[in-house]
Amino acid sequence: MKRLLFALLCLFSLTARASEPVATTADATEAEGFQPGEMILHHIGDSHEWHWFSLGEDHYTTYLPVLAYRAGHGVSAFSSRELAEGKTYDGLKLEHEHLVSEDGAKVYDFSITKNVASLILSAAVLLLVFTAVARGYAKRGTEAPRGIQSFFEPIIVFVRDEVAKKSIGPKYERYMPYLLTVFFFIWFNNLMGLMPGGANLTGNIAVTMTLAIITLLITLFSSNKNYWAHIFATPGVPKALLPIMIPVELIGVFVKPFSLMVRLFANITAGHIVTLSFIALIFIFRNIGVAPVTLAFGLFIFFLELLVAILQAYIFTLLTAMYIGGAVEEHHDADYQMGGGDGATPAQVH
Structure with a gap:
């Protein structure tokens, strides 16, 4: 994937440079009309309007609410239509999709942007889908599932049996709501981002950072004394090495959610960039x-x-379950021996 991105960037660069010496004035004007970099960045970035598509000179756009606060000016609330095409309204304007004040005052932007609207839409879809699934279970009980329930039940059972149970152990039930929410939230938004006009929500690092922080907080608040003992007194490590190992282990606590954040953000964003680059x-x-x-x-x-x-939804959920499982795991003497009293190996203990 990285090689493909690099090749496309080189291709864009070579194409632009090759056309410069022989381009006429008309050709140059036409070439300047389409900027692939701007088009791609506009698609993967957030905005104060939701542009669906264009037909010739007609643009089909949903203008979203702008909500801003400035000290000395109070709250401003209006449609983003007022700021379209570089216009200024109520002393505010958009610069690279950032709301700024003409007089230089600090602007606190609480607008319903494209990503926020997509987040609300995906939450509504999730509620509608799983409310229907819950009604199906309430109506049919242990009978064979039907309709939408029959589609989602195998996925829910898979997350329970292959992810939660195997990674967390006996205490998996209390974490199932979060694991299912994370899995379906990421999956639904990944799919919605691939639809025409869709928002790149899971390719927004603020969204992936929030999910990673929630995973970190759940892991830390679920941790037991054995989890912290492993960090501050790593079993099998000589005491002389603990001053080195303790900082390494503490860094690892924060590197794990950081990797969750970057992995999801980078993979989803790269997919959008590569697809749009070919087009x-x-x-x-x-x-x-x-x-x-x-x-x-x-x-x-x-x-x-x-x-x-x-x-990516599966990987994020699996790693989250593994981090939680490491925090709630009970101490086993056999973990640090070649075998337990009954001849069990460390793998068999789990």
Whole structure:
């Protein structure tokens, strides 16, 4: 994936440089009309409006509410339509999708942006879907599931048996609500981000950071004395090495959620960039012969992203369960011996 991104960036660079010496004034004007970098960044970034698509000169956009507070000016509430195309309204304007005040005053932006609207929409979808699933269980009890219930039950059972039970152990039930919420929240938003006009919510590092922080807090508040004993008195490590090991173990506590945050953010964002880059090649070369090739590769990456959508949800949930399992695990003498009194190996103890 990294090599593919690097190759595409080089291709964009070479294409731009090759066209400069021979471009006429009209060609230069036409080339300046399409900026692939700006198009891609606009798609993967947040904004104060939700642009769905364009047909010729017509743009189909939903303008979202702008809510801002400035000291000495109070609260400003209006539609983002007032700020479209670089306009200024009530002393406010948008600079690279950041709300700024003309007089330089500090602006506290509480607007309903594209990502916030997508978050609300996905939460509503999750509530509707799983309310229907819950009604199905309440109505049919232990009978064979039907409809939407029959689709989600195998996935829920998989998360319970293959993720929660195996990673956390006997105490898994109390963490199932969070694990299921994380799994379906990430999966649904990954899929919604692949829809035309969809927001790149799980490709927003603020969202992935929030999920990682929640995982960290649950892990720390669920931890027992054995978890902290392993950090401050690592079994089997000579006491002389503890001054080195303790900082390493403490750093590891925060590196784990950091890796969760970056992994989800990077994988989802990279998929969007690669797909859009292939599509942008059509407009860069301005040759219809390029279209079938770039569209084929773009569709391949798109269908690959459908797999990545559920895979990233699974990985995030699995690692979360593993971190929680390490925090609630009870001490076993056999963990630090070649075998227990009954001949059990460390793997068999678990």
